[in-house]
Amino acid sequence: MSTKQMDCEQVAEILDAYSLGASEPDEARGLEEHVSDCVRCWEQLNEAQRAAAMLALAIPVEDAPAGLEERIIREAARESRPATSIFDRFRVGWPTAAGAFGLAGVAALVFAAVLQVQLSDLRGDNSDLENLVAVEEQTIVDMRDIMFVFLRADDLATLDVEPVGPEAAEAAVTYTWSQKDQTGFILCEGLPPLAEGQVYQAWFTLEGSPQSAGTFSSHNGSCNMPLGLTESGPPSGLGITIEPEGGSTSPAHGEYILYTSFGD
Template structure:
């Protein structure tokens, strides 16, 4: 009959529990499937499995769940630099204990190689006792895994945040320059100058400057400027007579394009020429090289 409980399940025909050990074993099955029971609990479960074979089916359910959980976690690739630092740290931390354990002791028999699974060998390498319960043995491995994942996650998100900050800075700069250009154009007194390449400006293509004679700012836009060494930068100058005044440092992208909001201590219309030179990466108080491009500021 389907409603009748079988005596071998640990219940009488009146559905009263008659074997508390059976219920205790059922409670241990999840831990046994994970391998975290202590020696006494393990012996008890094995004994009860022989006495009550139907518990094997319940155990298989927990084992299937364990396997599913094991392979459900996504694989995380640790960045190369982080992986190198972690492995170097582990090698440095374990090198003394490994060397000490490998050194022969006078008058003592050679130490046999460690037995057991990979987790047991790792546990012994870390100085753990072989009598430590399995649950506690998992702690160092889980802690190490958590540290590795945390480092990888922090590095990933740190890179993402840095990239977002750089993009935000670029957008703010572009928005500021766009507002400046709109202000210059809206004033009705906007002028534009095309800078011509000089004999020292091989490879210079297009450099334009938009300015208002009465404003103390101007906007420069360049295309296909030759690439510079890492210790060099383009510097823009407003020139009146033979007196140059720095208007800012121009850094270009890999394709040679760049833009710069030029700043002047006085109205731009007071100057005669705008020019570009190649200077050290920190800039110069006065030009140290001949201009590669120059143009007249004609109102």
């Protein structure tokens, strides 16, 4: 059948079959070409297609398999996470040799363990937490890549970030980094609780001024946050403040709850 010769009558003959997906390919092409210029046939086709689509409602309904929901949500969560330069930068293959592993390496493993514990704690029945779990699970995958970097790094170093005032007196915070790979992370326990609408914010002291290094939240006072360095070398200090959600351009009250100097 020539696709150019199809008229309204011919289209009417096949549009029901087309709407069911049962027309032959050459018929389908002829119909599609015709309805692109014929409003009347296009409307009739829409009607037939809606009727065909309703057929799916007539079949017995079976529940989708258990586990499929989480698989799909996890994948959606993974895709929704913005690509961050730090993750992309350190997405590397397996290390050929593990580097010096010492105290900072132990901190790196603790960092991963904390993530796992948080994940376990987050498991629950409500959808909000399940969404969070899905994101956290992907975070662990990303963090694993960073772990590979740490495991082969031979310049790992760790500093304690000390409480400045009584507010964070119970906090135990460390910053572990590799200058060579320009990556690092904060690990903390016992952070003071946040009020609604507040976040923690990390600051590097660069040339005497605080520069935001990002915001983060805690889970029961625990935190873990990737915190990379610049090529120019470590900052002179690292501090943590409590800021309004979204973070601030400079420490809101000019006071750190935790701070450490990098020294020489």
